[in-house]
Amino acid sequence: MLEIKNLHASINGNEILRGVNLRVNSGEVHAIMGPNGSGKSTLAQVLAGREAYEVSKGNVTYEGNNLLDMAPEDRAREGIFLAFQYPVEIPGVSNTYFLKAALNAIRKHRGLEELDAVEFLSLVKQRMKILDMDQSLLNRPVNEGFSGGEKKRNEIFQMAVLEPKLAILDETDSGLDIDALRIVADGVNKLRTKENATIVVTHYQRLLNYIIPDFVHVLVDGRIVRSGGKELALELEDKGYDWVREHADVNV
Amino acid sequence: MTQLTNNRQNDWCLSNFELFEKSLNGDSALHIHAIRKAAMERFAKLGFPTTRDEEWRFTSVAPIASSTFNAVLDYAPDGITEKNLKNLIVDGMNGSRLVFINGHFSRDLSDCGSFPHGVKVENLSGALKNDIGLVNQYLTRYARYDDNAFTALNTGFLHDGAFIYVPEGIVIEDPIYLVFVSTESDASFVSHPRNLIVVSRNAQVCIVEHYISVEKNSYFTNTVTEIVAGDHSVVEHTKLQSESLKAFHIGSMYVHQGPASNFTSNSISFGGVLARNNITALLDAEGCECTLNGLTLSTGQQHIDNHTTIDHAKPHCNSHELYKAILDGKSKGVFNGKIYVRKDAQKTDAKQTNKTLLLSDNATMNTKPQLEIFADDVKCTHGATVGYLDAEALFYLRSRGIDSEAARDMLTYAFASDVTDRVKIEGVREYLSGVLHARLEQGRSEG
Ligand SMILES: Nc1ncnc2c1ncn2[C@@H]1O[C@H](COP(=O)(O)OP(=O)(O)O)[C@@H](O)[C@H]1O
Ligand SMILES: [Mg+2]
Numbered sequence: 001m002l003e004i005k006n007l008h009a010s011i012n013g014n015e016i017l018r019g020v021n022l023r024v025n026s027g028e029v030h031a032i033m034g035p036n037g038s039g040k041s042t043l044a045q046v047l048a049g050r051e052a053y054e055v056s057k058g059n060v061t062y063e064g065n066n067l068l069d070m071a072p073e074d075r076a077r078e079g080i081f082l083a084f085q086y087p088v089e090i091p092g093v094s095n096t097y098f099l100k101a102a103l104n105a106i107r108k109h110r111g112l113e114e115l116d117a118v119e120f121l122s123l124v125k126q127r128m129k130i131l132d133m134d135q136s137l138l139n140r141p142v143n144e145g146f147s148g149g150e151k152k153r154n155e156i157f158q159m160a161v162l163e164p165k166l167a168i169l170d171e172t173d174s175g176l177d178i179d180a181l182r183i184v185a186d187g188v189n190k191l192r193t194k195e196n197a198t199i200v201v202t203h204y205q206r207l208l209n210y211i212i213p214d215f216v217h218v219l220v221d222g223r224i225v226r227s228g229g230k231e232l233a234l235e236l237e238d239k240g241y242d243w244v245r246e247h248a249d250v251n252v
Numbered sequence: 253m254t255q256l257t258n259n260r261q262n263d264w265c266l267s268n269f270e271l272f273e274k275s276l277n278g279d280s281a282l283h284i285h286a287i288r289k290a291a292m293e294r295f296a297k298l299g300f301p302t303t304r305d306e307e308w309r310f311t312s313v314a315p316i317a318s319s320t321f322n323a324v325l326d327y328a329p330d331g332i333t334e335k336n337l338k339n340l341i342v343d344g345m346n347g348s349r350l351v352f353i354n355g356h357f358s359r360d361l362s363d364c365g366s367f368p369h370g371v372k373v374e375n376l377s378g379a380l381k382n383d384i385g386l387v388n389q390y391l392t393r394y395a396r397y398d399d400n401a402f403t404a405l406n407t408g409f410l411h412d413g414a415f416i417y418v419p420e421g422i423v424i425e426d427p428i429y430l431v432f433v434s435t436e437s438d439a440s441f442v443s444h445p446r447n448l449i450v451v452s453r454n455a456q457v458c459i460v461e462h463y464i465s466v467e468k469n470s471y472f473t474n475t476v477t478e479i480v481a482g483d484h485s486v487v488e489h490t491k492l493q494s495e496s497l498k499a500f501h502i503g504s505m506y507v508h509q510g511p512a513s514n515f516t517s518n519s520i521s522f523g524g525v526l527a528r529n530n531i532t533a534l535l536d537a538e539g540c541e542c543t544l545n546g547l548t549l550s551t552g553q554q555h556i557d558n559h560t561t562i563d564h565a566k567p568h569c570n571s572h573e574l575y576k577a578i579l580d581g582k583s584k585g586v587f588n589g590k591i592y593v594r595k596d597a598q599k600t601d602a603k604q605t606n607k608t609l610l611l612s613d614n615a616t617m618n619t620k621p622q623l624e625i626f627a628d629d630v631k632c633t634h635g636a637t638v639g640y641l642d643a644e645a646l647f648y649l650r651s652r653g654i655d656s657e658a659a660r661d662m663l664t665y666a667f668a669s670d671v672t673d674r675v676k677i678e679g680v681r682e683y684l685s686g687v688l689h690a691r692l693e694q695g696r697s698e699g
Pocket of ligand 2: 040041042085171
């Protein structure tokens with residue numbers, strides 16, 4: 001589904017990603033862990049198409065197409081979804097209005113009928129249940145005045161409505177208390193199928209108790225220095241990131 | 253030298269005045285005519301302002317001064333019918349409607365409604381004959397013309413417009429809709445609509461003033477509205493300025509607020525090549541609430557200037573001001589917001605916000621908050637921002653599948669609806685939503 005080869009990316013002249021390689025197949029869950037500032041969000045944003053980052057080297061293939069040539073909206077329409085680490089507040093645009101526009105743009109692209117207001121609302125109600133979302137958040141402006149946890153929940157709610165093929169969750173666990181974390185993780189698990197894939201970016205192992213990854217990768221200083229199964233996350237938790245730095249496995 | 257130029261530029265106004273006086277015939281004997289003459293004399297002395305005048309620093313009226321606009325002396329329907337009006341005005345307004353064509357009242361196109369005894373919803377020219385006693389108590393008492401050439405000029409040509417009088421305790425539910433239409437004409441013309449709105453103690457009313465044109469030609473509208481908000485009255489005034497893109501529009505509104513009165517102005521401007529809106533609100537008693545909302549939409553070569561003055565003369569009054577502008581193309585915007593807090597006006601709470609969204613690199617905004625505070629126990633805040641669309645918000649929307657144009661439109665629309673949502677009349681909100689969508693579409697086809 002996704003193949004990243006020797007990806008280098010910089011912002012404002014600073015090289016942040018320095019040769020990332022990663023292959024994700026449908027049905028898989030990959031966790032990307034790493035210390036603060038190692039480039040996890042940069043990788044996530046580059047995959048979603050944020051233009052502020054300059055890709056200087058490498059390539060990314062998504063379902064046989066050159067991902068880096070695609071506009072952010074086209075990536076979304078082709079099934080990529082980024083749950084932002086810091087969801088953006090958009091005053092004056094209601095959550096439902098925004099989400100309906102997004103869903104219909106995606107459906108149109110896929111040759112599906114656009115949903116009318118009634119159909120959309122019934123879909124939304126059903127997906128809100130999965131995330132135990134407060135209905136009042138629907139009519140409020142996108143993320144405006146939402147608590148940290150509400151924002152994260154709203155990201156996964158959007159994901160539930162848009163049904164992406166490749167979801168990238170950037171630190172979705174941060175800002176969530178343990179109950180909310182369980183609900184959000186359950187939501188993500190319910191949305192898993194054999195056809196889609198998930199990249200879970202996280203600083204802590206905690207989330208991976210709920211969303212069990214098939215692979216764990218450790219990103220340090222813009223490179224994946226170690227990859228393994230789910231037990232790698234536990235080992236990291238135990239030994240810390242310094243341990244990986246010292247035992248960097250450059251062959252991954 | 254300056255004097256000479258000014259005088260020459262006043263010429264067309266002065267010769268218009270001679271024609272106007274002749275056309276009045278016997279009516280020139282009325283008391284009001286002495287005021288007209290005095291105002292005209294004042295105008296001749298003041299001349300048109302120049303950019304050396306602090307109040308006009310960023311707005312040059314040279315294109316008005318150096319043109320010749322002809323006075324329209326008589327009413328003519330000029331081809332305006334209900335049918336061609338329908339596409340230009342706000343749909344679904346249930347209340348009364350007064351229509352003026354090139355400054356003159358059109359009885360045929362107006363519906364003065366039916367109101368409780370004592371309510372006046374009529375044209376000023378008629379009121380100067382039929383209700384002269386009432387009119388004289390208020391007319392020209394609030395619109396000072398000693399330092400404003402355009403108000404002096406309007407007062408000189410004072411003839412027609414709307415006269416609305418709401419007696420004590422009367423609540424008028426449906427908005428009163430005032431429509432000022434300019435028509436096509438071979439020579440450029442000028443009109444000087446004059447409105448007087450008096451709302452008595454405990455009375456309530458909602459007024460919409462709408463400036464439109466049927467052709468995209470050049471003309472000059474120089475309008476003045478006086479509003480008197482009595483003790484505990486509630487007045488909402490909405491001005492929609494959608495003149496032709498070649499028109500000149502100068503509009504001044506003078507509001508006098510009595511004890512515990514509640515006044516709201518929504519001033520929405522998107523027409524005119526050169527437009528200036530002045531609002532002066534005098535909070536002349538305790539417990540007043542004054543809300544001024546404004547929105548400018550401009551593109552191409554448009555220049556839209558908003559000058560507001562809120563004068564807190566007495567204690568315990570609140571004012572809230574929110575002015576926004578969306579500038580595209582090479583358009584220019586000006587905002588000047590004066591807030592005076594007089595020595596007496598303790599416990600004043602005044603808040604002013606001015607926000608500008610630039611949609612193009614060639615658009616410019618000049619914004620100046622001007623707070624002059626002479627009392628010590630007051631709360632006054634102001635803030636002004638000028639910026640482009642938020643790149644992070646744009647990316648967020650696009651990352652969900654919304655294309656970049658739709659994302660830009662969504663954010664722009666949201667920026668504007670912050671003001672338009674404040675208008676209480678649903679029909680006007682829908683009309684403005686249509687205007688916004690049309691402007692966004694137009695912006696796309698040009699961009
Ligand atoms: N706009 C920017 N300009 C310069 N450096 C930036 C910018 N954004 C992020 N960085 C730097 O890039 C590095 C990686 O950041 P990020 O991808 O957010 O890390 P992570 O998500 O792993 O914590 C950090 O050192 C950060 O300071
Ligand atoms: Mg991060």
